[in-house]
Amino acid sequence: MDMAIALILSQDGITNGAIYALLALALVLVFAVTRVIFIQQGEFVAYGALTLAMMQSGVLPATVWLLVAMGALVTVLDGGLALKAGQGRRAAGVAGWNLGYPLALAAVVGGLAVDALPLALQVLLTLAIVVPMGPMMYRLMYQPIASAPVLVLLIVSVALHIAMVGLGLLFFGAEGQRTPAFSEFSLELGPLMVSAQTLWVVAVSVLLIVALYQFFGRTLYGKALRATAINRVGAQLMGISPTLAGKLTFFLAAFIGALSGVLIAPITTIYYDTGFLIGLKGFVAAIIGGLASYPLAAAGALAVGLLEAFASFWASAYKEVIVFTLIIPVLLWRSLTSHHVEEEE
Amino acid sequence: MTQQKQDSAAASNAGAKNPVLEVRDLCVSYGKVEALTDASLTVGEGQIVTVIGPNGAGKTTMLSAIMGVLGSRGQVAFDGRVEGVPEVERMVARGMTLVPEKRELFGEMSVEDNLVLGAFQRYRMGKRDHAQTLEEVYALFPRLKERRDQAAGTMSGGERQMLAVGRALMAKPKLLMLDEPSLGLAPLIVREIFRIIGELRRRGVSILLVEQNARAALQVADYAYVLETGQIAMQGPAHELADDPRVIEAYLGLGGKHQAMLST
Numbered sequence: 001m002d003m004a005i006a007l008i009l010s011q012d013g014i015t016n017g018a019i020y021a022l023l024a025l026a027l028v029l030v031f032a033v034t035r036v037i038f039i040q041q042g043e044f045v046a047y048g049a050l051t052l053a054m055m056q057s058g059v060l061p062a063t064v065w066l067l068v069a070m071g072a073l074v075t076v077l078d079g080g081l082a083l084k085a086g087q088g089r090r091a092a093g094v095a096g097w098n099l100g101y102p103l104a105l106a107a108v109v110g111g112l113a114v115d116a117l118p119l120a121l122q123v124l125l126t127l128a129i130v131v132p133m134g135p136m137m138y139r140l141m142y143q144p145i146a147s148a149p150v151l152v153l154l155i156v157s158v159a160l161h162i163a164m165v166g167l168g169l170l171f172f173g174a175e176g177q178r179t180p181a182f183s184e185f186s187l188e189l190g191p192l193m194v195s196a197q198t199l200w201v202v203a204v205s206v207l208l209i210v211a212l213y214q215f216f217g218r219t220l221y222g223k224a225l226r227a228t229a230i231n232r233v234g235a236q237l238m239g240i241s242p243t244l245a246g247k248l249t250f251f252l253a254a255f256i257g258a259l260s261g262v263l264i265a266p267i268t269t270i271y272y273d274t275g276f277l278i279g280l281k282g283f284v285a286a287i288i289g290g291l292a293s294y295p296l297a298a299a300g301a302l303a304v305g306l307l308e309a310f311a312s313f314w315a316s317a318y319k320e321v322i323v324f325t326l327i328i329p330v331l332l333w334r335s336l337t338s339h340h341v342e343e344e345e
Numbered sequence: 346m347t348q349q350k351q352d353s354a355a356a357s358n359a360g361a362k363n364p365v366l367e368v369r370d371l372c373v374s375y376g377k378v379e380a381l382t383d384a385s386l387t388v389g390e391g392q393i394v395t396v397i398g399p400n401g402a403g404k405t406t407m408l409s410a411i412m413g414v415l416g417s418r419g420q421v422a423f424d425g426r427v428e429g430v431p432e433v434e435r436m437v438a439r440g441m442t443l444v445p446e447k448r449e450l451f452g453e454m455s456v457e458d459n460l461v462l463g464a465f466q467r468y469r470m471g472k473r474d475h476a477q478t479l480e481e482v483y484a485l486f487p488r489l490k491e492r493r494d495q496a497a498g499t500m501s502g503g504e505r506q507m508l509a510v511g512r513a514l515m516a517k518p519k520l521l522m523l524d525e526p527s528l529g530l531a532p533l534i535v536r537e538i539f540r541i542i543g544e545l546r547r548r549g550v551s552i553l554l555v556e557q558n559a560r561a562a563l564q565v566a567d568y569a570y571v572l573e574t575g576q577i578a579m580q581g582p583a584h585e586l587a588d589d590p591r592v593i594e595a596y597l598g599l600g601g602k603h604q605a606m607l608s609t
Contacts, residue, residue, distance in 0.1 A: 220461065220468050227451045227462050234449030237412070238516070239437035239466030 004191040009309040015198045015267065016281075017305025018205035019260050023282025024289065024297040025212065026253040031291045032229035033249040034242075035150050036142055039157040042279025043164035044130060044257025046272060049265035050168070051258075052126045053177035058115035062171035064106045064129050070136040071098040078139070098136070105129060119182060123262050127255065134254025135247040142250075146242050161276065168272035176269035201263050208256070209298070225249060277320065281308070284327050290334060300330075358387040358394065358568045358580070364422075365390050365520050365551045366411070366441075371419035373403070373410045380406045381417075381575045388520060388553050393546050395554040395562040395583065397596060398572035404555040405446055407572065408522050411553075412436055412443045424519055437466045440519035446528060448509040452498025456489055459497045459508055463515025475515065482511045485541065503534035510541065514550075521545065522553045527561065539565050559596035563587040571596075 023041055030038040047063055054061040075098045082091035105128055114122060141156055187194040216222040228235040228245040236242065260278075261270070268274070281304050288300025304323055311319040358364075366388040373381040381403045388394045396404050410417035413431030421428045424439060442463075451459050460482060464475035483490040486507045492500060497508055506526055513521055523542070527535040539561050542552060546565075556562035563569055566583040571592065579586065586592050 220465060223454070223458055223462055224465055226454065227458075230451045230453055231449050233414075233445070234451060235462075236414070236433050237437070237443055237445065237449060238462050238512070239434050239469070240462070241434045 005313065007190075007192045009313055010306065011192065011194060011198060012312075013306035013309035014302065015201050015305070016308060017302035018202050019264055019278070020282045020285050020304050021298040021301035022205055022208060022256050022260050023279060024285035024301045025209065025294055026256040027282055027286040028289060028291055028294055028297050029225070029229075030249050030253050031286075033225055034138075034142065034146070034153075034246045036153045037150070037157055038253055039154075039279065039283075040137075040161040040164050041253060041257050041282060042275030042277070043161060043168065044134070044254050044275070045261035045264070045278050046168055046172075046270055046275030047130050047133075047164070048126055048258030048261025049179070049270040050172040050177055050261075050272065051129055052122060052262050052265055053179050053270070054172065055109070055114045055117075055122050055125065056179055058113070060106075060110050060114075061126075061129060063133075064102070064109055066167065066171070067129055067133055067136075068099075068102040068106060070133060070140065071102040074098040074136050074139050101132070126262060127258055130258040130261075131251065131254045134250035134252075134257075137254075138246045138250040139243075142246060143243055146246065165273050165276065168275075172272045174272065176271040176274075177265070178269045179265040181266040197263075197266050201267070204259070204263055208259070212252075221248065281305075281323060284323065284330075287327055287334075288330050290338070358389065358392075363390040364388065365392075365424055366553065367420075367422040368411060369420040369422075371407065371410055371417055371421065373406050373415055373417045379575060381410065383419075384572070384575075384577050386570050386577065386580075388551050389567075390551055391546065391549050392568060393542065393552045393554060393566045394568045394570070395556055395566035396570045396572050397556055397559040397562055398578075399595075400557065402572045403575040404572055405524055406575075408443060408445075408524050408553070408555055412441065412522065414443075434466070437516060438470060440517070441522070442513040442516045442518040442520075443522045444509045444513045444524060444526065446524040448505055450497045450505060450508060450512070453496055455494050456497055456500070456508055457493040459512050460489070460515050463512035464517075466516060478515050478517060482514050485514070485544065486511050503530050503537070506530060506534075506538060507541075510538075514545075518550065520551045520553060522555075524555045525557060526554070527556065527558045535561065559592070560587075563592075563597075 023045070027038050027041060030036055051061040051063045075095050078094045078098070079091045082088075082094055109125055109129070114125065117125075137160065141160060142153065145152060145156070181195070181197045182200050183196045185196050187196075187199065216226055224235065224238075224240045225245055225248060227238070228240055228242065232242065235245070261275070264270070282301065285301035285304050286297045288303070289295075289297030304326065307326060308319055308323050311322040315322065364387045366386075368384065368386050370383045370385060371381060372379060372383060384403075384407055386394065386396070396407065398404055406415065409415040411421055411431060413433040413436050416430065421431050423431075423436065423441060426439075428436070451462065457479070460479055461475055464478060468475060488504060489508060489511055492504065497505065500508065510523070510526065526538050526542070530538065535558065542554065542565055545552060554562055554566060563583045563586060569581065569583040569586045570577050571579040571586070579589070579592065581589070587597070
């Protein structure tokens with residue numbers, strides 16, 4: 001191995017590491033606030049990438065119908081509750097957001113020649129379709145069992161992961177998709193050719209991490225999420241409902257997932273089930289951070305990305321094995337250095 | 346069980362004009378065990394009402410039920426509207442706050458962040474005046490202003506209690522419920538806490554105070570209830586109860602004489 005190859009591998013590693021970092025942050029956030037292990041994070045990545053790919057090939061993305069279906073269910077549940085309590089205006093609001101919005105979106109995406117739209121608009125529409133599924137999923141699947149033990153929540157996540165992969169096969173077919181790069185130029189740094197997409201990935205990841213940092217450090221809603229993670233009872237007494245915190249968290253996680261998918265779609269071929277492996281690598285990084293520390297998780301993500309890149313050079317058949325084996329020494333080190341805390345109920 | 350002091354006129358909190366809180370026949374059960382039985386009480390506007398009683402009498406249970414943290418049966422009317430079963434977020438939105446016994450601060454966050462979060466529900470409802478409320482709370486607790494950037498979890502017990510009360514005040518409550526605010530604090534700090542409770546009354550906040558420190562509670566309160574094994578055993582104006590031989594015997598005498606009383 002010479003310097004040039006090492007540099008190329010590092011570039012790959014950092015690009016993937018940036019995506020894993022985003023996913024790891026979302027996993028840590030979701031776990032801290034709701035105690036849900038967000039296995040289906042990867043599916044949001046695949047749904048984001050493949051929804052964009054479908055739009056670009058001029059087909060109405062089937063995910064829009066999933067959004068309509070989920071929205072209809074939420075409308076029946078929450079709208080029904082509001083009507084029962086005699087809150088007609090609230091019921092109308094629920095229906096507007098959960099049924100009106102998906103239908104309007106379906107009409108827009110179906111009515112426009114989406115393949116001719118500029119890329120930025122296609123990306124926005126993709127996010128508009130996939131991201132609201134996050135809070136809806138929280139409402140439908142987790143809110144009714146919000147105080148269940150972590151294990152039950154985990155099993156629900158596994159079920160949702162399997163369901164989303166199955167639906168993915170139905171929506172997108174078994175063929176892999178790759179979207180064109182955001183921009184075509186590349187940068188020459190000595191022996192290294194840095195592609196524009198790499199720069200896009202790293203820049204957007206860094207921007208998003210800074211934005212999240214600001215959100216949690218400066219805005220009252222961000223602080224409310226942190227407060228919920230630190231002390232659920234205390235947060236509830238301030239009027240921060242676990243439901244609101246859960247929906248907001250799932251919104252952020254779905255946004256991070258879908259955006260990651262859009263970012264990597266030009267770099268890797270994405271299949272309906274690719275998301276799982278990507279999500280799992282984010283999960284390894286999150287475990288390095290103990291599912292609690294954001295900076296450690298981000299650093300872990302970079303390590304995972306680099307390890308994966310170099311492993312694929314030296315032992316490409318074993319690259320996944322090597323990455324996932326990383327979790328064993330990490331767990332050993334974690335269990336030896338930290339005190340075991342019983343789950344609080 | 347003591348004789349109930351329930352001779353009609355003296356039985357109700359007659360000093361309470363415009364009741365902020367009216368609780369009727371509140372019952373709470375943990376499984377088959379009834380922790381609170383038919384408890385009724387009234388807090389008038391600008392009043393300090395205290396509930397005293399021994400450990401395990403159901404005082405914390407009662408506050409939790411009124412706040413909606415625990416499920417209950419009975420009727421809670423707050424600020425002129427009857428709640429079927431109270432629900433925490435709605436009660437906070439309507440102007441009720443609870444400072445729980447364990448304080449439930451956000452330990453890793455700064456003092457100021459803790460305070461600002463106290464105004465979360467107001468902020469959500471579009472009342473974005475928390476910067477001004479923050480100054481008022483700092484004026485009441487200069488100590489908190491000195492420590493505004495410190496993590497809440499690193500402060501002393503007394504400071505943490507002040508922060509818990511300050512955080513509750515950030516919601517500009519109509520009714521402030523305090524659960525054992527003096528618990529585990531040094532005597533000097535207990536005095537300071539009760540001074541602040543008196544100061545809050547002058548500012549027009551209605552207060553429901555649950556205390557084991559009966560002497561201090563009866564001194565500061567207008568009206569008092571004695572809760573024993575889940576039932577209201579006695580009630581009356583605070584100064585009258587302070588002179589009642591049974592209360593003196595059980596709660597104001599030297600040492601834990603209520604233990605002896607409970608065993609008879």
